[in-house]
Amino acid sequence: MKVIKIDKTNWSEGLKNLRYSYKLTGPVKGEKFYNFKELDNGEVPDLKYSNTRLSAKSIVFPQSEVMLNYTIDESKDDHHIMKEIDTDYSPRALIGLRPCDAKALTLVKLNFDTTDYKDPYWLKAYEATTFVGLACDDPSSTCFCTTAGSGPYNEEGLDLLLIDVDDHYLAKVITEKGATLLESAGWKTEAGDISIIGTKKSDAEAKIISKIRTDKLKEKDTLEIHSAPFWEDVSFACLNCGTCTFVCPTCWCFDIQDEVHGNDGTRMRNWDSCMFPLFTLHTTGHNPRGEKIQRVRQRFMHKLKYFVDKYEKGIMCVGCGRCVRQCPINIDIRSICEKMNSYEPAM
């Protein structure tokens, strides 16, 4: 495994080189918080951040994405024919995502890349992107990645992992894609002693004090948890807004909409949320999840039970803590996970 040393003095020069072959996206501080943004020429990612308000999922799965367009003008030969749109899938690099977000992409991929169905939009964007992670040395008190199948130095889903060491970065090469990026940037100096990575990794892991238990989720009976009495209490305060699902790096649901202006139509997809009543409303008017308690339960059952059972890849959560921090009324997935994991039905 190769590790390249990048002096911080060579950082922006390397990024400049990268722009010949990649479009760059990275964390940037806005007025109130950090978010990922396509970097303008000369703009460098601000790597002094804890985490972004929204996750990195939008880089491959934008909140609104046009899929097809068409005309309803019957004088045109191709009227009412859906046509693929010309999207730019040239190489791009996401610089500085946290390992939790990268791990999340590997979970989301399970949905968009199956043997039966391959989502062309998600996959083309995913394949076009080189994921350059930034190891997390100062995790927040709401981070629980180490018990959610990830970790501050986790490499899953990444092509490169950057480790911030004072005046330089160590870049750990994880895939061929990552090696190619380093070459394009002109960063070639092989690092000598890399034992510091191990030390920093254990220091970072030790700082994560928030933990969840998931060991019993799989063996629990689905219907028993589903009918557990705690859902009423858990869901009472929920506003049924889309905050948790929209900030979540692993929530993948979308809704397809047609919009027609004049004779021109577009078919697009937009993030959807199982918290919204409209999510499950049938055309008959029936809604199988018409009540708030059903919607709240669905979100947690999906993440912490159905997903666990279906994929055998752990929970559908990477412990980034965004939903914990952003939920307007403090529904905390950590405490709900504990309720589910330790639930014993009354005899």
Next chain:
Amino acid sequence: MSGYIDKIQKISAQLLTDKKVDMVIGFRKGTMPMTNEPCIVKKPNDVGKFVWDSFCVMNLANYLTNRKEKIGIIAKGCDSRNIVNHIIENKIKRDQLTIIGVPCTGMIDKNKVNAIIDKDIIEVKEEDDNILVKGRDFEKTINKSDLLRDNCAICIHRNPVIYDELVSDQVEEQKNVDRYEDVRKIEAMAPDEKWNFFDNLLSECIRCYACRNACPLCYCPTCFVDESRPQWVGKSQEPTDIKTFHLLRAYHCAGRCTDCGACVSACPMGIDVRQFTKKLEKDCFDLYGWEAGLTIDQRPPLDTFKPDDPEDFIK
């Protein structure tokens, strides 16, 4: 504050024991600093979970809509005004409610705390008028008055306007407050400046609808943005659609908004959603001398007609 908590718990326990109510709606301690979660208590033995501090930002009237039970509800000034709204709008009956009024000295905007500290906050304690903030390697004391939510800083109805029990003596109302400084600034803008102002305000909106769902006024069975036959508003991140949602929602709140600030507190993106409703609130005050939710004995100006109503705005 601990005096408040004792009283809240005692009154709640009594109401439940006497079976005057089936449940009490209040706040319990959140899992993170600066958060409290709305909750219901149904048994006298469980009232110990009720808390009160300067982070009870949500408007509990939001949880009353169309409920059939007999309910005890803990209400600060703005919550009580929204309870009045709910009664006027037939969303709950007065005789279903036992209102436990909490004279309020303002709630804290946790975004302001985070902006000052700019580090991971592990513990926050409230002592009199000060907030003690602790992190891994720091401690800082900040005066509460520097941290108040914008709506609380200009609030002139801190005491509940309707109640059956009060947990303390009334607090002094703020006087000589300029409630509309920000609105006047926007009013003075040229049309394109205004447009840019609202464009910028909404540039981060993710359409999660937390503002709408935290608002006690937004109880429509189907919101206009969720209608599909016809579909009034597009669903994408198109700025026109985002703006349509916010502007129309604000108009639906005209003459009803109590400036409780729940929309702002709920927004995960820190958008000052009040800027949409405040102008309408000001207009209702200027045109009709109306402040929403002060009495159950008067109909709101927008569902009544008087021959001497001003009509200069109809052009």
